[in-house]
Amino acid sequence: MSEIRVVDWSPGWAEQFEAVAAVLRDALAGIGSARVEHVGSTSVPGLAAKPILDIDVVVDAADVTGAVTALESVGYVHRGDLGVTGREAFYAPDEPRRHVYVCTAGTTNVRNHLAVRDVLRARDDLRDAYAAVKLALAADPAMDIETYIAGKSAVLQRVLEVSGEFTDDELAAIGRLNDATA
Known part of the structure; x- marks a missing residue:
């Protein structure tokens, strides 16, 4: 399980x-x-x-x-x-x-949380893409939380880019934080 x-x-x-x-x-x-x-x-x-x-x-x-x-x-x-x-x-x-x-x-942390929420509320396509990734990761019986978090990173980076709220340096830092858990 x-x-x-x-x-x-x-x-x-x-x-x-x-x-x-x-x-x-x-x-x-x-x-x-x-x-x-x-x-x-x-x-x-x-x-x-x-x-x-x-x-x-x-x-x-x-x-x-x-x-x-x-x-x-x-x-x-x-x-x-x-x-x-x-x-x-x-x-x-x-x-x-x-x-x-x-x-x-x-x-950056709180801005990240608010931007992801707001974009996913506004964009059904991104919400559905994110859901698909999460469900696929969770379906793996060997999944652990660190791999799960890292596996969501690419779609979350797209969401944050769409938000327009972050500099390239901030996006890179958030990506490193999410990928560091893998």
């Missing part, structure tokens, strides 16, 4: 996000720059995905510490940046399964 499980898109993901986001927004009420963004494949209607929400709490650099404290106050466990500058990761205290990050506004 494949370690990577990709399923058809579910409208329930948007509902799950809204429930989680309401708790996060309440916790972050004192941080003026905070906004809670549903990113990743579960945020794109019609896109097959691993059934795990991706949520970016985007804040100004001066508000990162306060945002980390706010999430801890509602049960999230801070995991550090996990090697990605400008992004603080958390374990969620309950269901649904999700990855939650506090991200510094304007960083």
Whole structure:
């Protein structure tokens, strides 16, 4: 059995996000720059995905510490940046399964997440191409997460190029990060 499980898109993901986001927004009420963004494949209607929400709490650099404290106050466990500058990761205290990050506004990482989401929401052809790659990779019973991430890299690079949001150097850096996992 494949370690990577990709399923058809579910409208329930948007509902799950809204429930989680309401708790996060309440916790972050004192941080003026905070906004809670549903990113990743579960945020794109019609896109097959691993059934795990991706949520970016985007804040100004001066508000990162306060945002980390706010999430801890509602049960999230801070995991550090996990090697990605400008992004603080958390374990969620309950269901649904999700990855939650506090991200510094304007960083390449958060711009990447938002650009991929926005392009895939707008371009059915790219959404469907991405879904096909993900489903094919997940169908391999020997698939591991590092190979899965690297296998998606080429189509994601196309999506990022279409976005027009990144310089050639930024695109190359994102590509290296994704390929480095292989």
